[in-house]
Amino acid sequence: MEGTEARTRRRSEALCLEGGGGLPFIVSEVPRQSLIIKEGEYFLYTYENGDMTHGNRAGLGLYYRDTRFLSTLETRLEGIQPLFLSSSLERGYMANIHLSNPDILEEGRTVIPQDVISIRRSRLLKDGLVERIYVRNYHSAPVHVRLSIALASDFADIFEVRGMRRPRRGRVHRPRVAEREVLLSYTGTDGLRRYTRITFSRAPEEVRGGRAGVEAVFPFLLTTDEVDYLDLNVIPLEEGEEKAPAKYLEARRELRRSYEEWMEPTTRIQTDNNVFNLVIQRSLRDLRALHTRTPYGEILVGGVPWYSTPFGRDALIACYMTLMLKPELARESLAFLASFQGNKVDDWRDEEPGKILHEIRRGEMARMNEIPHTPYYGTVDATPLFLVLMSEYLKWTGDLDTFRRLEENVNLALRWIDEYGDQDGDGLVEYSRRSPLGLSNQFWKDSGDSILLPGGRLPCMPVATVETQGYVYYAKRRLGELFRDLGDRERGERLLAEAEDLRRKVEELFWDEELGFYVLALDGEKNPVRVVSSNGGQLLFTGLPSPERARRVIQRLMESDMFSGWGIRTLSEKTHYYNPMSYHNGSIWPHDNALILRGMKRYGADEACLKLVEGLSTACLRMENLRLPELFCGFRRTLYDEPVPYPVACSPQAWSSGSVFLILQSLLGITPDAPRGVLYINKPCLPPWLESVRISGLRVGSSRLGLLFRHEEGTTVFSVTEKEGDIRVVIEE
Template sequence: MQDGNALPLSTPRPDPVGVGLPQFYIPATASLQERRPRTLKHGDTFAVFDHNGDILSGAGSPEGLFHRDTRHLSHLDLTLGGVRPMLLSSTLRDDNAVLTCDLTNPDLFQGERMVLERDLIHIRRSKFLWDRCCYERLAIRNFSDQRQRLRLELRFAADFADLFEVRGAVRPQRGALHVAEIGADTVLLAYTGLDGARRATRLRFDPAPASLTADTAVFDLDLPRRRRCSVHVEVTCTEEAPQQPVRKAFMLAIRDARRALRRSSSRAASVATSNEIFNEAVRRSVADLYMLMTDKAGGPYPYAGIPWFSTAFGRDAIITAYLMLWMDPEVARGVLWYLAEHQAMAEDPAADAEPGKILHEVRAGEMAELGEVPFRRYYGSVDSTPLFVMLAGAYLERTGDLATVRALWPNIAAALAWIDHYGDRDGDGFVEYGRKTEEGLANQGWKDSHDSIFHADGGLATGPIALCEVQGYVYAAKRAAAAIAAHLGDLERQGTLEREAETLRERFENAFWCEDLGTYALALDGEKRACRVRSSNAGHALFCGIAAPERAERVARHLMDTPSFSGWGVRTIANTEARYNPMSYHNGSVWPHDNALIALGLSRYGHKDAVTRLFEGLFAASEYMDLRRLPELFCGFPRRRGNGPTAYPVACSPQAWAAATPLALLQASLGLGFDPWQGRVRLDRPYLPGFLDEVCLRQVQLNGASIDLLIRRYGNQVVASVPVRTGDVSVVTIS
């Protein structure tokens, strides 16, 4: 689509994916870890910068300013005197509100003559996002004893690439870029896509540049000795006319951004411990979680991760909400309402949708709107639906909020109906998956790589596939729904669901248990042959409570043995398996959220020593991570003394369920639970790892009351006390 001022776009780069590689493959032509990018997010907008605060996008780079799955700024680089400044430091505020990059000049020459010695000009870049806009303040200070006249340049570009193009997809056709509209202090860049939608980026500068073109703003600085000046830049993902001058807009927006973050996180309980490094890790986790939150009509919703998954995912949001439920149950409420609102109502093979099924993923970019990728509103996950029911039950158990769960009951009932009818494709009592079209995801559990479900000889399983953990989720969902039905007074439905859960448990034990392996099979293939593979999936059977106690003990032992436990965490599959590769996405790597669910399962069955080993391993891993931030995953190489874990090249960071992992590990260690009906907080066989002598949970809410809970370790004994109590709430410790 073109108009008189449009410039047609060609394919941006050669196809990096190639023929025959898996669908929706994320190419790794360069490691994200090499650049240690800095990320910001607000609402449906996120940004990825390099350490200098620049955007230097290229093949394999996720850098850019993105809004609703479109890259609105694909290049931004700062030069001083024609050269890139040197980095002094680059850091995010503890609350993720602002990225601050401190830069200085290198030695500057004219020919062979030095005209400015290094380290005399300081530049502080302060960047943040608010309401579809990236704000930046450049504070420039002259520390020399002489007046300095310098040229500062900002070069910029907007390619309006769809996120899937940035990930590596190549489109035979694209829409059209429009000729830039240039004013004294403003540039408007725009693009009309093949979907007919016009997308625009507006850049404003204060003061007005000495010269401004479609891709460069030039500022001629005249700095007296020991004096400073500032330049403000505003990049908005819209062509709406601004209401405020740039400097005033910056100050109002930074105030509103900080207030919003404080307001959203203030409802949550907080953690303080005797270990300051762990405190830093928890602060970063909490800050990441609330940065990833996006306000929806029904409440806060955690987007999955940056850069590739900054959108609403069903499975990720449910698990994130579950892992942080003890701290902030309002997140679970928001997730439940959003997913109920978007529950499938009819069959749609292209979207893998069936009545009652819970969402997998939502996308708003051009390619999704055109159907070039199937994710506009996509339902291709087999586990989101039982996890939705599980979360509803856990939310009720945490809060006693029967009114919300009563209102959600029709959605819960529809999800249960999907499980029994559409989920059980062949009537054998297990829930299986199989995509409806070739464009859908081939594997639809959380391990959704093309090669993640396989047999002992390495041969890929063919569908429909019944995953080990999904049967556990269904069991737990029916138990949760039975408890909800009891609270709603439907005793007949309660009894039916409890019987169905018990029947499933017996079938699961008979079909999935592998006596010689001492664990549960990864899956059953379409011919009901067990995938006899030692995997972390079996740990989810402990999390769900479907495992028989005597078998749970053997599963725990298998998970914590050397083939599965790397020293940092449990690998997705053991190093004895045919497809083991510690550098793979799902076949030997370590996923923090996977370990968090396993830890909760180990705690359920009383294996606190194993919980402690997981907790210690993942905490030790976080000590080596940039910003103490656990990423989406890391490689499964064995832990070696004096060395940190090996990074995975394209792991998202931050990732919501990874950010929630330290909170869940703390819960698993303490055996923290709630009884809203009796107004009690429970500690079931509490234990603390060796790196924590004391933990204080502040402002833990229950039934409108709150407590501060202080837990101290004395050798192998743990003692809990309540230094602050507001309202009617008590604490009970189970030895």
């Protein structure tokens, strides 16, 4: 008879292709253009006109704590959808949408011609949705029109929205209507009552019931050039919460001030390229939008719309990338993840003592244990990356107080690597799934088909991926140096010896001379997965490869089957399961490219760095909102004038936003050593489209620096423009 584990594995694999969260991802409608704003634990995802049609299959909605509290928002003028003109995102928390009227007919004749009534929707998120709708009459005669707003909620869990079927749902209650307020509510299978409180700044002329919600009608009588407005608040609430409707102007002022205060201590970066300055500003604002205060602490969440929740790997890599910009992000994320560090063996959640979480959810399905994300620990690399970030944070800050507070967490993470991460005692760190609803692949390419053997066969478990070994090597080497410097010489030398043993193993077991590259992984029988992938490229930033092999890796990455012209693909075009439209098997991920570029610069491959930066920067300039998304398709640049979007990519996404800053740090050759009071500059190289870069307020330990990099006679030179503290700037050759 078939074993229980095999039946469970087969049933789970039959669900559908796994997305980044490891569970089904089915979106049958992808908006050509959409608007996403986020603030705190709220995000709003709509069409570009600001609406969400009833029954849409795109996942549009107002979300709070993994629940969709508003699923329908339809605005009509005299029963007709207004004409879309434009939309813009002022900040991550705010959007402006401009609409106009179509011809308005009465008994077959036009009574109000098209494009004489302007409708401007200014919306932001502050304890829910706060929207001000301005209606202005540009007609030569007075107008009397009715604006209707339909609102409804299905209170769906975000995993339901993404396509997961549930055995049963809770109960949606009939709307309760008052003079200026509507209350939608739902009692979940978890017993928790959830509410959507809707308030208006004035009483509607009429409120009609329908489709699990309401339609409110508001008259506007406007003389020529007169403007009037209506305020709308949509407030998600869980049972026991009380939130007053925010006032639009006050909320806007508070949010702007919040952004200014968040950005005030960040390193300031100014270049001579105005467009690149806009890219920097966009990335910085996106990081602020994704920086989220939760009941458990503050952390950078993964991305919107689908991953607006804490992810261990994503937060750790994004914080590593932004240490030059704002090291507080790393300190907060380390503390947050340490507080959820695994403390027992729990197969349902793939938890083990010392392990760092993969993802945490707070919706009804998580509360009912229908999914294991409470939190879920199915990631092989978050634990070594926790150690990597801790060591790099110390290099930037010298903050031993934080290290001492989290030292036991560091010890537990090291113990997990040796006792649980190494599943078969061979000195490598592997993964295998135990949870029936867990991820089958638990490295960063965590979709179900990201490792396939010839014939489409899945590898046998446990699997050891090459870049995971690099993370472990990097962590042990860095921590070995740290413990040695702190006086624990015996432990430091032991960790350094373990790192060197691992380096030799990787060089022996993962290098494939015929490929001229590192294999992607070893399966449970130690058979190599002989494909060229970006995973081997990530080894470079860890410093594990020998100089000669690093040179060959870089050369191979820049060949046309890996480098598309826009960026480096996750998988070679020559691989049997390559697909440029897939999630992980031929697409281009900006964060992946940024880590690879960091490694290229480490090994002195400036020409390859500049070629890669040219591709990524040109792609970014052709993306919506000058923003690098989570990923885009891997089609060749010679075939398309623009990078091809991946339909359901998160944008913004934390490690894509952070990539801009790691790329710049790498090009400038900046490496800190706060404990020794030194900042190293190693052969900076600016791309041709950047003549100068000015860095102000760069923090290294307790010191601050200003640096100016500029082109001069075919090379990049720098000067120190300001200095506070005892920091020394040392030129490395």
